[in-house]
Amino acid sequence: METLTDVLEHNRRRIPEVTALVAGQARISWREIYERAATLAAYLRAGGLAPGERIACILPNRPSFCVVYWACALGGYALVPINPRLRRNDLRAILTDSGAAVLFHMEAAGEADYGAMVEALRSELPALRERVFAVDDAALAEAAAWTQMTTPGGEAAVAPIPVTPDDVFAIVYTSGTTGLPKGAMLTHRNLVVTARKTAESLACTPDDVFLVAVPLYHIFGICPSILTAAELGARVVLMETFKADAALELCARERVTVHHGVPTMFVLELASPKLRELALSSLRTGYIAGAPCPIEVVRRIRTEMNCNVLIAYGLTETSPTLTATSFDDDDAVRAETVGRPLPGAEVRVRRDTDGTIAGPGEIGELECRGYGVMKGYWNKPQQTAEVLSSDGWFKTGDLATIDERNYVRIVGRKKEMIVRGGYKIYPAEVEGLLYEHSLVRQVAIVGVEDPVLGEHSVAAVVPAGPVADDDAAAEDLRAYVRGRLADYKVPDRVVFLDALPMTASGKVQKHLLRGQLPRMSNR
Helix, strand or coil: CCCHHHHHHHHHHHCCCCEEEEECCEEEEHHHHHHHHHHHHHHHHHCCCCCCCEEEEECCCCHHHHHHHHHHHHHCCEEEECCCCCCHHHHHHHHHHHCCCEEEECCCECCECHHHHHHHHHHHCCCCCEEEECCCCCCCHHHHHHHHHHCCCCCCCCCCCCCCCCCEEEEEECCCCCCCCCEEEEEHHHHHHHHHHHHHHCCCCCCCEEEECCCCCCHHHHHHHHHHHHHHCCEEEECCCCCHHHHHHHHHHCCCCEECECHHHHHHHHCCCHHHHCCCCCCCECEECCCCCCHHHHHHHHHHCCCCCEEEEECHHHCCEEEECCCCCCHHHHHHCCCEECCCCEEEEECCCCCCECCCCCCEEEEEECCCCCCEECCCHHHHHHHECCCCCEEEEEEEEECCCCCEEEEEEHHHCEEECCEEECHHHHHHHHCCCCCEEEEEEEEEEECCCEEEEEEEEEECCCCCCHHHHHHHHHHHHHCCCCHHHCCCEEEECCCCCECCCCCECHHHHHHHHHHCCCC
């Protein structure tokens, strides 16, 4: 199987009545998914959409997202998933850049009325031909068009459009931890091969049951979750909004075996009283990705949740799984590295000083090449050329080391490196140390301008419990670092926060955090 169309066709023929998807009380078979997706693809085709056109969706983890996803595969369209947390300016940027012809969106959520937002922008979106309220509730009058488009027996389904492995299936906009997102063009080959490698890494089988609590509009949901399960013919259990108690209840009720997530999800689950009340013996494995995971958290997930999690690394531009630890690795390796490249992927580190390839243990920018590397950024040839060489090497923007055994350690984002008085500080090193302190639930180190040093470092800390004296607690954390790292790596300031600004994928938005710091008091 080389395309997503192949994957869906295979499951329709081989296991048509097997449950593909669980969402609340709904249980949907592979036949039903195929028929709804094929009906939608036929409707779009009858409306004049040509293969290769872009289909945007603002949808949470619901069956409607999966129907649009597979309709894009069958119709030869490019999926443009959009985070529902984005607002008018973000929507304008993505819809304009992608040139999406059709938009499927959810109901209003709080102050976010997506239909109204898009209508207000309609004059600025000449490519947008149709907007559809995509909610699986036939009783809602507003959902009539969606119901008609996806109910078999209405629009006659026709044969899938032939696609090649190198055709673009998705344009996934990066999470934008450093600024305006760019659309990474991911091909059928990128995603199908990555899904297969992910399944092999986790030793998955058709009997596995995947909890999908990571967002489907994010690359973590698009490939390691729903496509990896589909590649196997395994079942997916959707969770619309992550809540630790509910996630554990789903794991117990649906006998979940594979649980992906960012570290924060697992930390919240470990703190839930449900962990000790429910039978979670079915849990087997899953990927932790998106942020560093302290060794104590890795150990507790394995021992208290019965889940032999692996640490994975990748980016939107790599589809995403590039490296992962293995079941043979101990907790220290899982906490301190992101494993080794999966078979078929290559990694190397390039020195900043002279551009040559670094040796074992040397810090430089991580580059990669292989099956998952994107085709390029949509409509951005210059920015593509800046990161993707003619022979396929992609500059990740991450600083890393590679040891003699080919294990990769991520030091931090290249743009996040702090230069304090001429000395280089890699935030991930200091963050990793502070995570060992009992006071710290979450931490991010950022650099701010300094008239003397050029930059000084600030540790923004979400405490694990109440802090009686901010000054004393801050000095305690600084002393903890001072006793273990070079003096210039000790944070110049420590601030305590209730929360850090995060992307949907669990990454700290350091550019937003940095902008908040001048308004914060010192330690």
